[in-house]
Amino acid sequence: MRRQLTIWLSMLLGFVYQAEAQKTDKTVPPVYACYAEETVVHIPKKVSTTELDSLVSLFSLQELRLTYLFTNGQLHDSTKQAGWKLDQTATKQYYKIVKPSTAQENDFSAWFPTKPGEPLIPWEDRMLISELAGIHGFDPTYFYPTARYGINKFKKASVKHLGGNAYLFTLQGYEHAHEVAISGSFNGWSKGQHAMKRVAGGWEFIQTLAPGKHLYKFIVDGMWIADPQNDLREKDGYKSFNSVFFAYNKDFIFNALPNANKVFLIGSFNDWREQELPLEKTKEGWKISMYLAEGTHAYRFKVDKKYYLDPENRVSLTDGEGFENSYTSIGDTMLFKLAGFADAAEVFLVGSFNGWNEHELRMKKSRDGWVMPYVLAPGVYEYKYRIDGRWVADPANPTVAGEAPYDNSVLVVKPNHLFKLEGFSDAKNVLVSGSFNNWNESSLKLQKTTNGWELPYYLAPGKHTYKFIVDGVWQKDPGNKLWEQNEFDTGNSVIWITP
Numbered sequence: 001m002r003r004q005l006t007i008w009l010s011m012l013l014g015f016v017y018q019a020e021a022q023k024t025d026k027t028v029p030p031v032y033a034c035y036a037e038e039t040v041v042h043i044p045k046k047v048s049t050t051e052l053d054s055l056v057s058l059f060s061l062q063e064l065r066l067t068y069l070f071t072n073g074q075l076h077d078s079t080k081q082a083g084w085k086l087d088q089t090a091t092k093q094y095y096k097i098v099k100p101s102t103a104q105e106n107d108f109s110a111w112f113p114t115k116p117g118e119p120l121i122p123w124e125d126r127m128l129i130s131e132l133a134g135i136h137g138f139d140p141t142y143f144y145p146t147a148r149y150g151i152n153k154f155k156k157a158s159v160k161h162l163g164g165n166a167y168l169f170t171l172q173g174y175e176h177a178h179e180v181a182i183s184g185s186f187n188g189w190s191k192g193q194h195a196m197k198r199v200a201g202g203w204e205f206i207q208t209l210a211p212g213k214h215l216y217k218f219i220v221d222g223m224w225i226a227d228p229q230n231d232l233r234e235k236d237g238y239k240s241f242n243s244v245f246f247a248y249n250k251d252f253i254f255n256a257l258p259n260a261n262k263v264f265l266i267g268s269f270n271d272w273r274e275q276e277l278p279l280e281k282t283k284e285g286w287k288i289s290m291y292l293a294e295g296t297h298a299y300r301f302k303v304d305k306k307y308y309l310d311p312e313n314r315v316s317l318t319d320g321e322g323f324e325n326s327y328t329s330i331g332d333t334m335l336f337k338l339a340g341f342a343d344a345a346e347v348f349l350v351g352s353f354n355g356w357n358e359h360e361l362r363m364k365k366s367r368d369g370w371v372m373p374y375v376l377a378p379g380v381y382e383y384k385y386r387i388d389g390r391w392v393a394d395p396a397n398p399t400v401a402g403e404a405p406y407d408n409s410v411l412v413v414k415p416n417h418l419f420k421l422e423g424f425s426d427a428k429n430v431l432v433s434g435s436f437n438n439w440n441e442s443s444l445k446l447q448k449t450t451n452g453w454e455l456p457y458y459l460a461p462g463k464h465t466y467k468f469i470v471d472g473v474w475q476k477d478p479g480n481k482l483w484e485q486n487e488f489d490t491g492n493s494v495i496w497i498t499p
Helices: 010-024 049-059 066-072 077-081
Strands: 006-008 031-034 038-044 094-100 159-163 166-172 180-184 197-199 202-208 212-220 223-225 233-235 241-247 250-254 263-267 280-282 285-292 295-303 306-308 316-318 324-330 333-339 347-351 369-375 379-387 390-392 408-413 417-422 430-434 452-457 462-470 473-475 492-497
Touching: 049 066, 166 212, 180 202, 241 285, 250 295, 295 369, 324 369, 333 379, 347 369, 417 462, 430 452
Parallel strands: none
Antiparallel strands: 006 031, 031 038, 038 094, 159 166, 166 202, 180 212, 197 202, 212 223, 212 241, 233 241, 250 285, 263 295, 280 285, 295 306, 295 324, 316 324, 333 369, 347 379, 379 390, 379 408, 417 452, 430 462, 462 473, 462 492
């Protein structure tokens, strides 16, 4: 298995060369790639002088002396002295030029930005995707795996919690191996930076992990292997598997019936599957440890075919379908506030975060109106208030999706990107539309400011394409040099997000 980050030259090469690549070699997209251990340049041999000059200027590749290469079929002496080599295994249609990374370039942590919304490698005008992006598309889950919940499944525990965020990874056997490393989503799938320590009977490595889902493999003398003691795995896209490990952050304990035969945890996080999460009998009572994502979760226990609330948790609500559930939350609490409507008999908060359940989140009457505390994970949500059976968008929230009376209020929790369009002071209506909202033409309206238009927004990790719609006219973001061609030959702006 090989993991790396790659820059897709769709601005200059992607759609010109991709057609040629499809005729000749479908496995080698035209790319400039910067890996943790080396830098690689793939360049189709059929390229115009103008396009070649643009490529050199855009990516600062002057030391490659590409004009000399294309004229003589070999690297210039100065290029060789700079550490570049011409890979003779490349296809007849492409030049492949390779250079080992320097010690500074080999520091993977330096690739990541300090400001939200910057590309993975913070160099101007470089778009990042995975190795075979032109063929399979970028899959951010390889680098930023996510899950609503998770439990580990080991034959024999090969990952142990040492306390805090420290975990000990062990690989038994392979005592005759010369080098063993661990590679995973937590270190950018490095091929050799995290060498394991030889110990009696095998190898070990201490890794710091945040709560959540993590993918990993071991590299034994250059051979990638999944953890033989870990039964939890998923396909890696290379006809093999990655091992999956969950760093836990939540314990559920049920001690009301110590003589019960079987106890299961069921909840909204696992779609109420009743046989999936069994609790184990411990000195503390029936217990299950697991990873649970940020947000609010409904749950209950199934004990010998009967349902029970959590006796240690006073927070419970009815779901409108005859069930009462306990509720737990992970993350920061926010307060939904609806001013006025003092004469209303009942008000419910309803949104995408609770499956638009009309009878679950009954708001409490306050001095100024109605309130509901709730915990939401970072993201974008739509919601409304149901006031005595009447649906009302939040009058205090100007950000809406759709048009009245079918408009929903839009809530952005912990925004990590600011859509900003400077100027256009005479415009009446400015929206943003992109891959993150299925190119909806009316859902995300920007607010007018003294300098233009703005909308704070949350984008999931990975690549996003978008455009602004100014009084009905679509246009790329003039403040973003990163773009790629689309099927209409009008281009889309591109942004990359890292956690």
